[in-house]
Amino acid sequence: MPLETPVHVANELARRGYNAEPEAVTLLASAPDPGVALERTLETVPDDVVKLTADHVKSAVETRSRSGDPPGQTDPDGTADSADTRPGRDPSVSTGTSAGKSGNGAEDAPVETEGVGGESATAADDTSGSTAGSVGGASGGEPERGRTPADPDEQSVAVEGDFNSTGTGEYSDFVSVFRDRYEKLSSQLRGRVNHRPTDAIESMPGGSEAAMVGMVSDIRSTANGHWLVELEDTNGTFPCLVMKDRDIAELVDELMLDEGVAVDGTLADDGAILFVDSMYFPEVPRTYEPSTADREVEAALISDVHVGSREFEADAWHRFTDWLHTADADSVEYLLIAGDMVEGVGVYPGQDEELDIVDIYEQYERFSEYLKEVPGDVEIVMIPGNHDAVRLAEPQPAFDEELRDIMSAHDARISGNPSTVTVEGVDVLMYHGVSIDEVIAELPDDKASYEEPHKPMYQLLKKRHVAPQFGGQTRLAPEEEDYLVMESVPDVFHSGHVHKLGYGKYHDVLTINSGCWQAQTDFQKSVNIDPDVAFAPIVSLDTLDLRIHDFE
Ligand code: D5M
Ligand code: FE
Ligand code: ZN
Numbered sequence: 001m002p003l004e005t006p007v008h009v010a011n012e013l014a015r016r017g018y019n020a021e022p023e024a025v026t027l028l029a030s031a032p033d034p035g036v037a038l039e040r041t042l043e044t045v046p047d048d049v050v051k052l053t054a055d056h057v058k059s060a061v062e063t064r065s066r067s068g069d070p071p072g073q074t075d076p077d078g079t080a081d082s083a084d085t086r087p088g089r090d091p092s093v094s095t096g097t098s099a100g101k102s103g104n105g106a107e108d109a110p111v112e113t114e115g116v117g118g119e120s121a122t123a124a125d126d127t128s129g130s131t132a133g134s135v136g137g138a139s140g141g142e143p144e145r146g147r148t149p150a151d152p153d154e155q156s157v158a159v160e161g162d163f164n165s166t167g168t169g170e171y172s173d174f175v176s177v178f179r180d181r182y183e184k185l186s187s188q189l190r191g192r193v194n195h196r197p198t199d200a201i202e203s204m205p206g207g208s209e210a211a212m213v214g215m216v217s218d219i220r221s222t223a224n225g226h227w228l229v230e231l232e233d234t235n236g237t238f239p240c241l242v243m244k245d246r247d248i249a250e251l252v253d254e255l256m257l258d259e260g261v262a263v264d265g266t267l268a269d270d271g272a273i274l275f276v277d278s279m280y281f282p283e284v285p286r287t288y289e290p291s292t293a294d295r296e297v298e299a300a301l302i303s304d305v306h307v308g309s310r311e312f313e314a315d316a317w318h319r320f321t322d323w324l325h326t327a328d329a330d331s332v333e334y335l336l337i338a339g340d341m342v343e344g345v346g347v348y349p350g351q352d353e354e355l356d357i358v359d360i361y362e363q364y365e366r367f368s369e370y371l372k373e374v375p376g377d378v379e380i381v382m383i384p385g386n387h388d389a390v391r392l393a394e395p396q397p398a399f400d401e402e403l404r405d406i407m408s409a410h411d412a413r414i415s416g417n418p419s420t421v422t423v424e425g426v427d428v429l430m431y432h433g434v435s436i437d438e439v440i441a442e443l444p445d446d447k448a449s450y451e452e453p454h455k456p457m458y459q460l461l462k463k464r465h466v467a468p469q470f471g472g473q474t475r476l477a478p479e480e481e482d483y484l485v486m487e488s489v490p491d492v493f494h495s496g497h498v499h500k501l502g503y504g505k506y507h508d509v510l511t512i513n514s515g516c517w518q519a520q521t522d523f524q525k526s527v528n529i530d531p532d533v534a535f536a537p538i539v540s541l542d543t544l545d546l547r548i549h550d551f552e
Pocket of ligand 2: 304340499
């Protein structure tokens with residue numbers, strides 16, 4: 001078998017029962033004849049060795065090391081990584097000049113970088129000399145150097161989100177999750193207004209100024225075209241009227257049921273209704289300053305791999321993992337996968353016909369094989385999505401023991417959906433993204449659409465909740481606490497699910513929807529979903545800049 005790429009080499013070694021350091025794989029793949037180098041190495045290593053090191057390879061193969069080269073650098077004949085001849089592209093995402101006022105939330109139009117979607121995503125390759133160019137392998141005289149493994153002492157990753165499910169689905173759980181949501185969101189809104197509980201407002205005289213914090217329990221338009229928004233707190237509900245000719249009427253478009261807001265205004269003469277003057281969302285404070293890493297290090301953010309689907313793009317995946325083995329990916333030390341590892345079974349009607357692997361466990365086994373192609377020094381974190389074999393209702397628990405065992409090869413960190421992953425000081429909120437469909441369905445196109453999948457995520461940030469609405473498309477499981485509230489502001493917000501790539505900044509929070517690794521399925525065709533396939537957004541953790549690689 002030809003061994004021209006690190007992945008081929010790693011696979012061949014695995015087939016023969018060997019594990020290998022990434023550096024060893026790189027050395028072999030970059031040898032003049034990788035096949036010969038591999039044979040020679042295996043002949044010379046002691047019998048008890050199961051993990052090949054770079055030293056094993058070096059002592060077996062004559063490498064013509066050039067002086068000054070970093071360890072692991074050899075003098076390949078330029079055939080390394082030849083599998084991919086298509087350079088990735090680097091749209092050089094700016095740090096995104098975020099704007100957007102919060103306060104009364106009257107407007108929030110952060111100047112985000114363009115979403116890459118539809119046409120632009122498949123536009124001609126960029127030749128502007130971006131770093132991504134080296135994906136394509138040796139281009140000209142300079143031979144390509146392989147990956148230099150990360151120093152584990154410098155890496156740090158902590159994951160929060162593997163909650164303990166106590167919910168039983170009973171009424172009392174709904175009461176407690178509602179109370180907890182109210183507590184958490186009202187504490188975020190408290191500074192904005194001097195609010196009173198609904199029962200206190202009920203006993204205030206007509207004409208008084210009043211403010212309240214509540215969850216939206218109903219939105220109706222009146223006969224005159226005004227908006228009647230009913231807010232609920234832990235004491236009861238109160239009707240609030242937003243007049244159609246006021247600026248704030250536009251905010252009603254952004255409201256979703258069950259989200260928490262604050263309002264202030266004046267009570268009607270009979271005290272039975274509040275005329276709203278201002279409305280506030282929990283929001284990301286305008287003063288928010290994201291944290292960054294202390295060194296040059298990057299994280300690749302992906303999702304929706306969908307292994308097991310006939311449309312899973314294995315070749316693109318190989319190009320991605322091959323690239324991770326190159327010097328261009330030296331600083332990519334983390335890989336965060338935001339759900340839908342596999343295609344699953346029985347997820348939608350007629351799915352059987354699109355399955356390549358029909359057994360769910362086999363799907364995870366295959367996924368695990370693909371994961372092995374990722375260099376061993378890359379720390380992986382993954383959470384489930386709606387195609388994965390965990391309960392559908394959110395928050396979704398982490399994969400169970402059986403699935404963890406299947407996926408144990410790479411020692412990935414496995415957590416629930418959503419989770420906050422702190423990578424070298426940078427908080428990345430990972431949420432698969434099912435509620436994004438709902439935000440898009442409920443809000444006007446300019447606020448949320450599939451073409452700009454980061455914008456509905458802005459709405460979630462503004463509402464400080466990953467899945468505001470109960471009882472809609474997003475299935476929510478009541479737990480003692482509302483784990484779906486964003487109690488703290490993330491530095492990076494990462495989702496997938498809608499299979500569209502888009503990114504931008506919302507009040508300085510880098511927001512990314514990472515696309516997918518599955519070509520359009522017949523089912524998606526029938527519902528008009530045109531996916532962005534095989535992009536890898538790479539975040540620089542020290543600057544929060546982004547480069548996007550295209551492995552299609
Ligand atoms: O979701 C991929 C995308 O497809 C996401 O935006 C939801 C959409 N989708 C999934 N199922 C349906 C149905 N039944 N109708 C309409 N749109 C749908 P994924 O989670 O990968 O399936
Ligand atoms: Fe998906
Ligand atoms: Zn999904």
